[in-house]
Amino acid sequence: MRIELEKRAKVSTLFSILSPFIAFLLTIVFGGIMFALLGKNPVMALYSFFVEPLSEVWSLHELAIKAAPLILIAVGLSVCFRSNNWNIGAEGQFIMGAIAGSILPVVFYDWQSPLVLPLMMLMGMLGGALFAAIPAFLKAHMNTNEILTSLMLVYVAQLFLDWLVRGPWRNPGGMNFPETRTFAVDAILPEMIASGRTHWGFAFAIIAAVLVWFMMRYTLKGFEISVLGQSERAGRFAGFSSRRMIWFSMLLSGAFAGLAGISEVSGAIQQLRPVISPGYGFTAIIVAFLGRLNPLGIVAAGLVLALTYLGGEAAQLSIGVSEKVTRVFQGLLLFFVLSCDTLIHYRIKLIFDRLTATTSEGSR
Amino acid sequence: MPVEGVAANGHLLAVSNLTKLFGSFAACNGINLQIERGEIHALLGENGAGKSTLVKMLFGVLAPTAGEILWQGQSVRIANPAAARKLGIGMVFQHFSLFEALTVAENIALSMDANISLAKVAEEASRLSHAYGLPLDPKAHVADLSVGERQRIEIVRALLQNPRLIILDEPTSVLTPQEADRLFETLYKLKAEGRSVLYISHRLEEVQRICDRATVLRHGKVTGACDPKAETPSSLARMMVGSDVAAVTAEGTNAKGQVQLEARHLTVPARTPFAVSLKNICLKVHAGEVLAIAGVAGNGQGELFDALSGEYPVADDNAVQIRQRPVGTRNINARRLMGAGFVPEERHGHAAVSALPLSDNLVLARSRSDAKAFLGGGFLKVIRRDAVTSATKRISEAMDVRKSGEDPPAGSLSGGNLQKFIVGRELDRQPSVLVVNQPTWGVDAGAASRIRQALVDLAKAGSAVLVISQDLDEIFEVATEIAVISDGRLSDPYPAQELSREKIGLLMGGMYGKTEGTEAAHAH
Numbered sequence: 001m002r003i004e005l006e007k008r009a010k011v012s013t014l015f016s017i018l019s020p021f022i023a024f025l026l027t028i029v030f031g032g033i034m035f036a037l038l039g040k041n042p043v044m045a046l047y048s049f050f051v052e053p054l055s056e057v058w059s060l061h062e063l064a065i066k067a068a069p070l071i072l073i074a075v076g077l078s079v080c081f082r083s084n085n086w087n088i089g090a091e092g093q094f095i096m097g098a099i100a101g102s103i104l105p106v107v108f109y110d111w112q113s114p115l116v117l118p119l120m121m122l123m124g125m126l127g128g129a130l131f132a133a134i135p136a137f138l139k140a141h142m143n144t145n146e147i148l149t150s151l152m153l154v155y156v157a158q159l160f161l162d163w164l165v166r167g168p169w170r171n172p173g174g175m176n177f178p179e180t181r182t183f184a185v186d187a188i189l190p191e192m193i194a195s196g197r198t199h200w201g202f203a204f205a206i207i208a209a210v211l212v213w214f215m216m217r218y219t220l221k222g223f224e225i226s227v228l229g230q231s232e233r234a235g236r237f238a239g240f241s242s243r244r245m246i247w248f249s250m251l252l253s254g255a256f257a258g259l260a261g262i263s264e265v266s267g268a269i270q271q272l273r274p275v276i277s278p279g280y281g282f283t284a285i286i287v288a289f290l291g292r293l294n295p296l297g298i299v300a301a302g303l304v305l306a307l308t309y310l311g312g313e314a315a316q317l318s319i320g321v322s323e324k325v326t327r328v329f330q331g332l333l334l335f336f337v338l339s340c341d342t343l344i345h346y347r348i349k350l351i352f353d354r355l356t357a358t359t360s361e362g363s364r
Numbered sequence: 365m366p367v368e369g370v371a372a373n374g375h376l377l378a379v380s381n382l383t384k385l386f387g388s389f390a391a392c393n394g395i396n397l398q399i400e401r402g403e404i405h406a407l408l409g410e411n412g413a414g415k416s417t418l419v420k421m422l423f424g425v426l427a428p429t430a431g432e433i434l435w436q437g438q439s440v441r442i443a444n445p446a447a448a449r450k451l452g453i454g455m456v457f458q459h460f461s462l463f464e465a466l467t468v469a470e471n472i473a474l475s476m477d478a479n480i481s482l483a484k485v486a487e488e489a490s491r492l493s494h495a496y497g498l499p500l501d502p503k504a505h506v507a508d509l510s511v512g513e514r515q516r517i518e519i520v521r522a523l524l525q526n527p528r529l530i531i532l533d534e535p536t537s538v539l540t541p542q543e544a545d546r547l548f549e550t551l552y553k554l555k556a557e558g559r560s561v562l563y564i565s566h567r568l569e570e571v572q573r574i575c576d577r578a579t580v581l582r583h584g585k586v587t588g589a590c591d592p593k594a595e596t597p598s599s600l601a602r603m604m605v606g607s608d609v610a611a612v613t614a615e616g617t618n619a620k621g622q623v624q625l626e627a628r629h630l631t632v633p634a635r636t637p638f639a640v641s642l643k644n645i646c647l648k649v650h651a652g653e654v655l656a657i658a659g660v661a662g663n664g665q666g667e668l669f670d671a672l673s674g675e676y677p678v679a680d681d682n683a684v685q686i687r688q689r690p691v692g693t694r695n696i697n698a699r700r701l702m703g704a705g706f707v708p709e710e711r712h713g714h715a716a717v718s719a720l721p722l723s724d725n726l727v728l729a730r731s732r733s734d735a736k737a738f739l740g741g742g743f744l745k746v747i748r749r750d751a752v753t754s755a756t757k758r759i760s761e762a763m764d765v766r767k768s769g770e771d772p773p774a775g776s777l778s779g780g781n782l783q784k785f786i787v788g789r790e791l792d793r794q795p796s797v798l799v800v801n802q803p804t805w806g807v808d809a810g811a812a813s814r815i816r817q818a819l820v821d822l823a824k825a826g827s828a829v830l831v832i833s834q835d836l837d838e839i840f841e842v843a844t845e846i847a848v849i850s851d852g853r854l855s856d857p858y859p860a861q862e863l864s865r866e867k868i869g870l871l872m873g874g875m876y877g878k879t880e881g882t883e884a885a886h887a888h
Binding site: 008009010218219220221223226227230231233234236237238239 | 386387389673675695696697700706708710713714715716717718719720724727728729731732739741744745746747
């Protein structure tokens with residue numbers, strides 16, 4: 001017996017839309033089973049994981065804070081993935097953006113001006129983009145695999161940050177803790193709404209999502225991205241350059257990841273530390289796919305994945321499971337999203353081998 | 365090697381009511397077919413008629429949804445190709461499955477039992493290949509062999525299993541006329557031994573020449589069973605297409621104008637190890653002229669198209685000239701802006717993106733040349749959907765593109781309808797230069813004749829048309845001048861009336877400077 005995937009004649013529009021929801025439902029069911037196996041009451045556990053964080057105003061603000069970098073990075077990644085460029089190193093670009101953006105408040109901390117904040121944001125974008133330019137250059141001109149190079153550069157960025165905050169950028173008045181000096185008021189991204197901590201990073205994410213959505217939906221550039229993603233040869237026939245597209249998509253997603261990085265540091269952490277991201281750059285890959293590589297879908301998906309971060313923290317406190325549960329849920333979610341998408345395009349067929357039957361019939 | 369005695373009564377193979385469904389689509393719908401011992405049986409049909417599906421079921425690649433296969437009068441279920449071979453069915457696919465880095469003998473050994481020594485395989489293969497007039501060197505590496513020789517490996521491989529029925533899928537589509545003649549000799553030999561051949565083709569002339577009986581498929585159903593020798597090409601075509609195929613008229617295209625497209629000593633190194641380098645190609649296409657470039661696949665046609673279209677610009681700006689201006693280093697859109705249009709060979713993933721709707725595939729070729737009509741919003745370059753949609757509609761009507769729905773994905777159209785759209789997309793611009801690579805490759809007869817007529821009409825209206833084709837019938841239908849490409853070299857052009865098929869066949873084999881006497885000797 002073997003299992004075959006047979007392409008469906010027609011893809012159901014209804015299930016294409018429902019797919020992320022079904023994936024989410026399955027994640028909850030299997031998450032419940034996992035909690036039960038851990039000896040917890042699954043209903044209570046799921047409640048504290050998924051519902052409790054939504055019940056108070058302050059935690060909704062936390063949700064927005066966590067969703068902002070996820071959405072911003074995932075929107076950039078969606079352009080990459082649509083054009084068939086597999087930037088897996090957004091985590092590194094996020095960190096390098098944060099470092100580049102922090103030059104002003106850490107090194108030139110004396111300079112107080114309303115210009116500081118916009119400059120920090122620009123430098124953050126530049127830092128992320130330049131770091132993404134490395135795998136872009138290697139792919140466009142040396143034909144290397146960007147999945148490997150961008151991924152490996154993540155560790156370079158992480159260790160570079162670690163070295164900076166322990167070495168040259170360590171706060172002189174910080175009791176030898178591996179941290180930079182805290183940012184001055186001029187260098188802090190302000191809160192958006194009076195009721196809580198949500199900073200302007202969330203607005204950046206929404207604006208970026210809407211702009212990219214418009215680009216993909218209406219403009220020739222968006223058309224170019226999807227053509228080159230589906231067939232490089234057809235793109236060449238159209239006069240589009242896949243090499244330029246490597247640069248465009250990598251620099252764009254790098255800049256978005258960099259902006260997310262500096263926004264996170266400036267708005268939420270307000271200094272540099274050895275670790276500034278709980279894996280936003282990697283989780284954003286799940287967000288991008290859960291949102292079907294559609295910027296508006298990504299906004300919703302970003303909120304869902306942000307909830308898994310909050311839920312992990314909440315579950316650790318209230319029912320005493322490891323916060324690694326977050327990773328399990330994210331993994332389950334990605335698995336079910338991809339499975340649902342596969343089953344929308346293909347049907348599973350069990351083939352029972354009839355070889356023995358044939359020989360007996362043939363020699364009858 | 366005569367076939368051992370089998371009961372002489374009854375059919376060798378009979379198929380009754382065989383059906384294959386893909387989802388709700390019936391690729392084969394209640395097929396009935398009988399193959400006798402010692403006959404060459406043709407399976408005729410357009411692309412998508414269900415020929416491939418049918419033979420895949422006979423060879424155990426696909427499982428039938430319904431119906432019965434009778435082998436020597438007994439009902440059998442063929443689960444996989446190994447079971448088919450065991451019964452005595454051999455198959456030579458259109459696309460070969462050979463390892464280029466291995467030798468002929470090694471490739472053959474791969475399909476045999478593991479316990480037979482390589483030397484024995486080589487000896488047996490060499491004996492068989494000579495017995496059937498298929499000369500092969502067992503020690504040669506496949507990479508060094510021509511397509512015709514590679515096909516011989518596949519045939520010998522099938523013959524080693526001592527089959528009673530051999531299925532050949534479009535065997536001559538890759539052969540020169542001379543190679544095809546040699547293949548036919550082999551088929552006659554097989555027939556004389558009492559073996560049967562199921563011969564799949566859409567070349568009517570061949571079928572009439574070598575086949576004893578023919579079964580014609582259309583839309584997955586049998587539309588005729590006949591003796592092809594008693595039919596005329598047009599009556600066979602009618603069974604295939606279902607209606608009379610309009611004859612293309614090429615008269616009155618001889619008024620030559622200025623040179624519109626020119627290649628001057630175009631030399632291009634091979635881009636990949638498997639590509640062909642172009643060597644000193646010179647050609648001129650005048651306004652009002654159709655220059656056809658004949659040749660067997662893989663002799664530089666694709667590379668020539670890439671260089672002329674500007675998908676891969678060349679180093680020497682003067683090597684390619686459009687409307688007497690050098691464009692060698694310019695890209696495809698710059699050339700389009702000068703009035704050129706291009707139709708590549710491969711429809712899916714080159715001329716069109718299968719998953720995108722037709723309107724997007726219109727933008728694909730014309731975003732730059734029709735920027736004024738199709739783009740708005742200044743630097744944002746917003747695609748103007750209304751303009752694109754109405755142009756798509758105009759093209760579909762002009763070329764009679766049959767489609768389901770207003771703007772379906774390109775991949776949902778049949779090959780012929782998509783090709784009509786792709787050609788129509790260029791014609792709609794009234795290009796002064798049109799370069800087409802394999803204009804009707806894999807296209808049904810009705811669409812092919814429509815496309816060819818459109819090419820002839822375009823030239824009549826004063827454009828320069830360059831057609832690269834492997835199909836000699838097509839070339840003689842549309843061309844005013846004919847040149848032949850072989851191993852990246854282009855022959856001198858000849859007026860179409862002066863060139864015989866034999867002469868083209870010789871040119872295809874790379875024989876340029878031979879005397880008339882040699883040609884006559886090679887012609888048969």
